[in-house]
Each structure stands twice: as C-alpha cells, then as structure tokens.
Amino acid sequence: xxxxxxxxxxxxxxxxxxxxxxxxxxxxxxxxxxxxxxxxxxxxxxxxxxxxxxxxxxxxxxxxxxxxxxxxxxxxxxxxxxxxxxxxxxxxxxxxxxxxxxxxxxxxxxxxxxxxxxxxxxxxxxxxxxxxxxxxxxxxxxxxxxxxxxxxxxxxxxxxxx
Amino acid sequence: xxxxxxxxxxxxxxxxxxxxxxxxxxxxxxxxxxxxxxxxxxxxxxxxxxxxxxxxxxxxxxxxxxxxxxxxxxxxxxxxxxxxxxxxxxxxxxxxxxxxxxxxxxxxxxxxxxxxxxxxxxxxxxxxxxxxxxxxxxxxxxxxxxxxxxxxxxxxxxxxxx
DNA sequence: GCCCGAGACGTGATAACATAACACAAATTT
DNA sequence: AAATTTGTGTTATGTTATCACGTCTCGGGC
Numbered sequence: 001x002x003x004x005x006x007x008x009x010x011x012x013x014x015x016x017x018x019x020x021x022x023x024x025x026x027x028x029x030x031x032x033x034x035x036x037x038x039x040x041x042x043x044x045x046x047x048x049x050x051x052x053x054x055x056x057x058x059x060x061x062x063x064x065x066x067x068x069x070x071x072x073x074x075x076x077x078x079x080x081x082x083x084x085x086x087x088x089x090x091x092x093x094x095x096x097x098x099x100x101x102x103x104x105x106x107x108x109x110x111x112x113x114x115x116x117x118x119x120x121x122x123x124x125x126x127x128x129x130x131x132x133x134x135x136x137x138x139x140x141x142x143x144x145x146x147x148x149x150x151x152x153x154x155x156x157x158x159x160x161x162x
Numbered sequence: 163x164x165x166x167x168x169x170x171x172x173x174x175x176x177x178x179x180x181x182x183x184x185x186x187x188x189x190x191x192x193x194x195x196x197x198x199x200x201x202x203x204x205x206x207x208x209x210x211x212x213x214x215x216x217x218x219x220x221x222x223x224x225x226x227x228x229x230x231x232x233x234x235x236x237x238x239x240x241x242x243x244x245x246x247x248x249x250x251x252x253x254x255x256x257x258x259x260x261x262x263x264x265x266x267x268x269x270x271x272x273x274x275x276x277x278x279x280x281x282x283x284x285x286x287x288x289x290x291x292x293x294x295x296x297x298x299x300x301x302x303x304x305x306x307x308x309x310x311x312x313x314x315x316x317x318x319x320x321x322x323x324x
Numbered sequence: 325g326c327c328c329g330a331g332a333c334g335t336g337a338t339a340a341c342a343t344a345a346c347a348c349a350a351a352t353t354t
Numbered sequence: 355a356a357a358t359t360t361g362t363g364t365t366a367t368g369t370t371a372t373c374a375c376g377t378c379t380c381g382g383g384c
Contacts, residue, residue: 034331034332036332036333038332038333039332054369054370055370055371056369056370067333067334068333068334068335069334069335070334070335070336071370071371071372072333072334072335072371072372072373073333073334073335075370075371075372076332076333091253091254091308091310092253092308094341094369094370094371109292109293109296111296111297111300111302111304113302114305120300120302122296122300124292124296129292130271130286130291130292130309131271131273131309131311134271134273134284134286134311135273135311135313138273138282138284138316139315139316139319140273140275140282140311140313140314140315140316141313141314141319142273142311142312142313143276143312143313143314144311144312144313145309145310145311145312146253146254146308146309146310146311146312147292147293147307147308147309148253148307148308149293149296149297149302149304149306149307149308150304150305150306150307150308151297151302151303151304151305151306152302152303152305153301153302154300154301154302157301157303196360196361198361198362200361200362201361216340216341217340217341217342218340218341229362229363230362230363230364231363231364232363232364232365233341233342233343234342234343234344234362234363234364235362235363235364237341237342237343238361238362256340256341256342256370
C-alpha cells in the first residue's frame with residue numbers, strides 16, 4: 001500500500017501535522033472552542049496516519065498515550081472534530097480521517113481506493129452538486145451530505161496494468 | 163411521522179408490493195437468479211414498510227415468519243437483494259430499503275429526513291454527477307458511489323412553519 | 325470567598341451492527 | 355454414484371457505538 005496516500009500521490013508530511021494542528025488551535029481559539037489535550041492528540045493521530053482510522057484504532061493510540069481507554073473517549077473526541085470540520089467520518093468504512101481542507105466551506109467528497117485503501121478528499125462546489133439540484137426540485141432542505149465513491153485510484157490502475 | 167413516506171408524498175401502496183415482487187420474480191428468473199422464499203420475503207418486508215429498516219428489524223420479521231432467527235439469515239438475503247439492485251443500503255443509517263427504481267441503471271441518491279425519518283430515493287444521471295467529474299479529472303475509476311443527504315423534507319418544513 | 329451550572333473526561337456496562345466457521349440439504353455436473 | 359455448487363440454518367464471535375454515572379475544572383453571579 002501507498003505509505004503516504006494523500007490524494008494518491010507521494011507526499012512528505014513531516015511538517016504538515018504540526019502546521020495543521022497549529023492552524024486548528026488558532027481557529028478553535030478564535031471560535032471559542034476548546035481544543036483540549038485529548039482532542040488535539042486525536043487530531044494529531046489522524047493527521048499522522050493520513051488515512052481513515054476506525055474509532056477503536058484511535059482509541060488504542062489514545063490509551064497508549066495515557067488518555068482514557070474506553071470507547072466514549074475516542075468517540076467524543078472524534079465527534080468534536082467532525083462537528084467542527086477538522087475531521088470527517090467515512091460512512092462506507094465506519095472510519096475517520098482528518099480534513100484535508102480545514103477552514104474552507106466545502107461539502108467533502110471522498111474517493112476510496114479498494115485496492116490500496118487510500119482515501120482522497122476532493123473539493124467540491126456545493127452549488128453545482130447533484131444533491132443540491134435534487135434538493136431544489138423536491139423542496140428538500142439539506143443539512144449534511146455524504147458523497148463517497150469506491151473504486152481504483154490512478155496508482156493502482158497503473159500498477160494493475162503492468 | 164408520515165405513514166407512507168415515498169418520495170415525501172402520500173401514497174397508497176396496497177398493490178405495489180405485489181407488483182414489485184412479481185417484477186423482481188420475473189427479472190430474477192430472466193437473469194438466472196434464485197429469488198428463494200427468504201429472499202422474496204425479505205424484499206416484501208422492505209416493500210411493505212417502505213422505509214429504511216435495520217438488518218435486525220428485518221431479521222425479527224423473518225423469524226416471526228418461520229425463517230431462521232440468526233443474523234446471517236437476514237444479512238445474506240439483504241446482500242443478495244442489494245447485489246442485484248433490488249434493495250439499497252443506506253450507509254448513514256446502517257439500514258436497508260427496497261429499490262424504488264428496480265431495473266433502471268442508476269446511481270441511487272438518497273434524501274433522509276431527520277425529522278420524520280422518511281427516506282426518498284432520487285434518480286440520478288450518472289454521467290452528470292459530481293463524482294464522475296471528479297473521477298475524470300483525477301483518473302480515479304469509480305465502481306460504486308454513495309450519495310446521501312440528510313435534512314428536512316418538504317412535509318416537515320411545512321409542518322414546522324405552522 | 326462560595327455556590328452553582330456547564331462542559332469535559334473517565335469509567336463500567338450494554339446496545340447495535342456484522343461476519344466467521346461449520347453442518348446439512350437439494351440440485352446439478354461429471 | 356461421487357463431486358460440486360448453492361442455499362439455509364446454527365453457534366460463536368468480532369466490530370462499532372452509546373448509555374449512565376461520578377468527578378473535576380472553570381466561569382459567572384451572589
């Protein structure tokens with residue numbers, strides 16, 4: 001598997017974890033939100049792995065770092081992060097991933113490679129989206145959208161062709 | 163809650179269950195698939211309820227009708243139905259619903275009302291979809307897409323305004 | 325200073341969702 | 355007749371998620 005699956009290309013993220021955490025720190029302070037130690041550590045874990053992690057994977061790491069070892073510890077931290085746009089839940093995988101575009105207003109769309117398990121977050125323009133159109137014609141008011149596609153990423157397509 | 167939430171409007175489906183089952187029967191025979199008693203009954207259950215049902219809800223009904231009472235019984239029947247386009251899984255709800263457009267080639271999109279729990283299946287044109295565009299620009303090959311929106315349906319918006 | 329409510333965290337317990345592994349039966353193939 | 359495939363049932367277990375309760379801390383109001 002691709003060791004650093006970010007949008008399906010190699011990437012050195014030795015610094016980007018720290019940068020992203022600092023940015024999260026700043027934006028939380030600005031919004032009056034508490035990025036507490038468990039929450040911050042949870043975000044770091046997601047950023048370090050740079051892939052979709054199950055809540056129990058996160059929990060195991062948190063426990064190893066001296067935080068609580070029971071499921072609610074992980075779920076509460078993940079709820080906070082997802083609620084405030086710092087992470088997303090991939091419904092198809094029952095897993096969580098750090099947001100690739102924090103701060104931006106966006107409806108995230110995910111591309112899940114079933115070959116290498118990489119997950120890429122694509123930026124989307126909400127106004128053009130299919131779901132928005134449907135909503136408009138039916139009178140349905142959307143509060144949250146889930147857009148996820150499963151398939152094969154460019155890297156794995158190339159590999160398979162060999 | 164809306165007693166007959168089909169696309170968010172009232173609907174008499176006293177006959178449509180039988181019709182849909184007959185149609186499924188026919189298409190399975192044509193495709194060389196076995197619509198066995200458990201599978202057929204599972205489809206009927208989904209059609210009768212006309213809403214998203216958890217696998218264990220389905221299982222309880224199957225057991226009451228004399229079929230097996232263990233989870234695999236329901237999961238296997240639901241797998242068969244979803245695999246062959248007779249039903250869909252709503253990932254956001256971990257629940258299953260009968261397909262509203264069996265036979266058509268379509269990427270289903272769902273509108274989930276968080277107020278009355280109704281789920282509507284919208285027809286979509288795969289070629290226009292947002293995900294297709296993303297796939298095209300990134301070189302990702304999509305095998306399956308999940309499109310689900312949560313929000314408030316027209317009926318509940320009207321009710322809330324009163 | 326003290327009380328109090330809100331928010332955060334930790335715990336044990338349990339609920340809800342899903343699959344693995346195996347036995348048996350029927351239908352089909354060899 | 356034996357082997358293979360497909361379907362159904364069972365037991366057991368694995369995985370994901372929430373409930374309920376006690377404690378601590380931090381701010382604001384008295």
